[in-house]
Amino acid sequence: xxxxxxxxxxxxxxxxxxxxxxxxxxxxxxxxxxxxxxxxxxxxxxxxxxxxxxxxxxxxxxxxxxxxxxxxxxxxxxxxxxxxxxxxxxxxxxxxxxxxxxxxxxxxxxxxxxxxxxxxxxxxxxx
Amino acid sequence: xxxxxxxxxxxxxxxxxxxxxxxxxxxxxxxxxxxxxxxxxxxxxxxxxxxxxxxxxxxxxxxxxxxxxxxxxxxxxxxxxxxxxxxxxxxxxxxxxxxxxxxxxxxxxxxxxxxxxxxxxxxxxxxxxxxxxxxxxxxxxxxxxxxxxxxxxxxxxxxxxxxxxxxxxxxxxxxxxxxxxxxxxxxxxxxxxxxxxxxxxxxxxxxxxxxxxxxxxxxxxxxxxxxxxxxxxxxxxxxxxxxxxxxxxxxxxxxxxxxxxxxxxxxxxxxxxxxxxxxxxxxxxxxxxxxxxxxxxxxxxxxxxxxxxxxxxxxxxxxxxxxxxxxxxxxxxxxxxxxxxxxxxxxxxxxxxxxxxxxxxxxxxxxxxxxxxxxxxxxxxxxxxxx
Numbered sequence: 367x368x369x370x371x372x373x374x375x376x377x378x379x380x381x382x383x384x385x386x387x388x389x390x391x392x393x394x395x396x397x398x399x400x401x402x403x404x405x406x407x408x409x410x411x412x413x414x415x416x417x418x419x420x421x422x423x424x425x426x427x428x429x430x431x432x433x434x435x436x437x438x439x440x441x442x443x444x445x446x447x448x449x450x451x452x453x454x455x456x457x458x459x460x461x462x463x464x465x466x467x468x469x470x471x472x473x474x475x476x477x478x479x480x481x482x483x484x485x486x487x488x489x490x491x492x493x
Numbered sequence: 494x495x496x497x498x499x500x501x502x503x504x505x506x507x508x509x510x511x512x513x514x515x516x517x518x519x520x521x522x523x524x525x526x527x528x529x530x531x532x533x534x535x536x537x538x539x540x541x542x543x544x545x546x547x548x549x550x551x552x553x554x555x556x557x558x559x560x561x562x563x564x565x566x567x568x569x570x571x572x573x574x575x576x577x578x579x580x581x582x583x584x585x586x587x588x589x590x591x592x593x594x595x596x597x598x599x600x601x602x603x604x605x606x607x608x609x610x611x612x613x614x615x616x617x618x619x620x621x622x623x624x625x626x627x628x629x630x631x632x633x634x635x636x637x638x639x640x641x642x643x644x645x646x647x648x649x650x651x652x653x654x655x656x657x658x659x660x661x662x663x664x665x666x667x668x669x670x671x672x673x674x675x676x677x678x679x680x681x682x683x684x685x686x687x688x689x690x691x692x693x694x695x696x697x698x699x700x701x702x703x704x705x706x707x708x709x710x711x712x713x714x715x716x717x718x719x720x721x722x723x724x725x726x727x728x729x730x731x732x733x734x735x736x737x738x739x740x741x742x743x744x745x746x747x748x749x750x751x752x753x754x755x756x757x758x759x760x761x762x763x764x765x766x767x768x769x770x771x772x773x774x775x776x777x778x779x780x781x782x783x784x785x786x787x788x789x790x791x792x793x794x795x796x797x798x799x800x801x802x803x804x805x806x807x808x809x810x811x812x813x814x815x816x817x818x819x820x821x822x823x824x825x826x827x828x829x830x831x832x833x834x835x836x837x838x839x840x841x842x843x844x845x846x847x848x849x850x851x852x853x854x855x856x857x858x859x860x861x862x863x864x865x866x867x868x869x870x871x872x873x874x875x876x877x878x879x880x
Contacts, residue, residue, distance in 0.1 A: 376804060382874055397838035397877060400798055400826065404876035420876035424800035428874065 369459035372429040379428055381435035383418045390486065392478025394471045401427045405434070405475040409483055413442050417476070426461050426469035430454050434472035447480050449473045498856045499812045502696075502788060502849030503645050503673060508739070509698040515742040516700065519735035527732055528723060537734045544741035551748050552690070553681035554707050560724045561737050564704035565672040567717065568691030569596040569639075571706060571728070572668040575714030576637045576689070577604050580666070584634025585609045588665075590622050590651075591832035592644050597670055598828070601639075614640075619781035620649035620833050624656045631663045642671040642685075643678070646829040646845055647780030648789025650678070657686025666712055672696055672704075676747035677755065677786060688712045694736065698850065699743030703736030750850075758848045759787035761857050765846070766790055768861040773868050774880065779830055779843055788848040793830075793839045796878025797871040802844055805867040811860060814845045 368376075388406035395402040401423035408416035417438045419431040434454050438446045451473045455461045461470060499507075519540060525533030527541050542556070549556040562568045577587065589601055591613045601611045614626040622640055631638075638660045643650045653669050660667035668689040671680055675690075676697025682690060690707040694700050708714065708727070720729030769776060775795040794802065799815030806813055815827075826840035835843075846860075872878040 373804075376801075377808065379874065393876070397841075398836075400838070400841040402876055420874060422796065422875040422877050423798050425804045427798075428801060 367462050368425055368429070371459045372425060372461065375429035375432040375458065376425045379419075379432040381416075381418045381432065381439070382420070384420060385416055385418050388479075390479040390481075390483030392475045392480070392482055394475040394478055395423070395427075397422065400424065401469050401471065403427065403431055403471055403475040405431075405472075405479040407438075407476075407479045407483060409443065412444075414438050414440065414446050417479075419472070419475070424465070424469050426465040427471070429458055430461075430470050430472035431475070433457050434476050438476050443480055443483075447477055449476060496810050497812050498810060498859060499851060500846040500848060500856075500860070501812050501814050503648075503845065503847035504814055505695045505701065506698045506849055507851065508695070508700050509743060509746055511746060512699055512739045512743045516735040516739040519738050525734075527734055528721065541732055541734055541737050544737045547741040548705060548744055551744050552675075552707055553683050555710070557725065558682075558707055558710060560706045560708055560728050561732055561740075562704045562706055562728060563702055563733075564695070565594070565670065565691050565693035566596040568693070568704050568706040569594065569668075569670050570600050571714065571717045572689040572691060573597065573600045573604065573637065573639060575717060576666050576668070576712075577609055578715035579713040580636040581609075584632070584636045586612070586632050586634045586636065588612045588614065588627060588630045588635060588638045588640075590614050590616060590640050592616050592620055592646075592649075592829045593639070593641050594645055594670055594672070597639055597641070616649075616832055618834050619784070620644055620647050620779075620829065621781060621784060622651050622656070624652050624659055627656050628659045628663075631659070631665060635663070635665050637666050637668060639668040639670070642669045642674040642680070642690075643786050644780075644829060645673050646827055647791045647833070648673070648786035648847070649781040650674070650784045650786060653685045653687065660688075661686055673786065676744060677751065677788070679751070682707055682709070689714070694740040694743055697743055697747040700736050700739045703733050703740050705740065754850060755787040758852070761852060761854065762788060762790050762846075762848055764854075765857045765860060766792070768857070769864065772861065772865045775878075777839075779833065779835065786847075790846045790848075791843060793835065793843040794868055795839065795842065796875045796880075797842050797868065799841055799843055801871050802842075802867060805871065806863065809863045809867075811863065815843060 385406040389409045390407045392405040404420045417435040421431040451470045525537040527538035545559050546556040549559045612630040657667050666688045669687045670691045672693045675692040688709040693704040718729040779791040826837045830840035
């Protein structure tokens with residue numbers, strides 16, 4: 367049911383784990399519906415220096431998490447924030463239709479992490 | 494798939510080579526239509542009637558109470574829609590449970606849309622129906638009770654005989670979906686007090702696409718299929734003679750080795766569960782600890798998700814399900830586990846292993862080698878498991 371590339375990312379997920387001193391953290395999903403994702407980012411000069419993920423979920427949830435870290439790493443924040451769930455799915459060669467909504471949240475997780483980073487920076491500037 | 498280790502016998506079983514052998518000639522040399530009057534057809538008809546008598550004998554029924562169908566789903570649909578249609582003048586209320594197979598639940602829902610009322614009795618945390626709940630649900634307008642013999646996801650065996658007694662006292666027709674028990678447990682229609690029973694060949698090493706309905710004499714049901722006069726005008730369509738011969742052969746073979754096989758599979762299953770509990774923290778059994786099919790093991794693993802486990806096991810050439818094979822690909826947590834009071838996030842992290850004839854101690858040892866590292870890997874990846 368999955369493309370070879372989805373299975374490859376599921377088997378060998380890229381950038382799995384947590385950045386301990388992260389500049390931003392994004393959490394999306396809900397254990398009740400079976401998927402939960404946490405993205406941590408490290409930012410320097412508005413560029414995503416490092417991106418890591420942790421995911422509870424199905425094959426699609428793991429593969430999209432892994433793919434979004436690859437797409438985002440090295441991009442500046444303005445580019446990274448525009449990555450869509452659809453682009454992540456396309457980069458994986460597509461997902462089964464029933465997985466497109468529920469298990470395709472990785473770009474939302476990344477965006478949440480970038481927003482968290484921006485809020486933290488705004489607060490720091492304010493203080 | 495020679496190297497596959499198969500732990501999904503509740504989904505389907507490989508057809509026994511002796512069954513395939515028994516079926517062969519009815520495809521090729523003796524291919525006649527059993528409704529025809531010349532020798533070729535009469536031979537086929539004779540084989541079919543011999544099969545019917547054999548199956549009836551094994552279930553404690555009369556031959557003319559056995560009707561051949563395309564399998565469990567058709568038998569369930571026929572029982573429910575057939576009774577509803579034939580008895581709606583008496584009433585439009587039906588009783589079932591919350592953990593039935595979708596062949597029953599979706600048929601009930603269909604009837605609800607047509608104006609029938611359905612009561613779904615609850616189950617306890619082990620998946621057991623309380624016969625007293627069924628008794629309390631009966632109303633003057635109740636026309637059918639349908640409760641499964643054993644559940645396909647967790648293996649819990651329901652108190653069918655007791656429920657049947659209640660149904661009989663109340664004068665309500667009683668159907669049981671025995672798809673998971675025929676061939677695994679002794680099934681006698683009189684001991685179980687059932688009026689209608691569904692069975693399916695491919696669950697007990699018979700062919701797919703063939704099953705049967707036991708229909709007690711004088712119980713009225715409207716046919717699902719209209720057409721030729723086959724099956725005493727109750728199920729039109731040329732009978733699947735090779736499948737029917739295979740069905741009878743498979744049931745005979747399964748009955749012959751039933752007792753021995755149940756002991757063997759239960760010993761393997763119990764060793765497997767023991768080993769898993771020793772090597773993996775935070776796993777729990779789903780289903781009844783004792784009132785359960787000998788080959789069934791369903792458990793939940795905290796902090797990870799079922800499909801991810803299935804994919805990892807598949808990479809290691811192990812075939813398992815997270816629940817009913819029919820709902821694989823659905824994103825909803827199992828209705829059975831939810832009905833047993835298991836929270837959705839743990840229901841998502843459940844795995845079903847159902848053992849069968851082809852499994853050996855080597856398979857159990859292999860699973861115990863492969864599975865703990867899979868759990869560790871997925872838990873390392875999980876944002877919610879931090880133990």
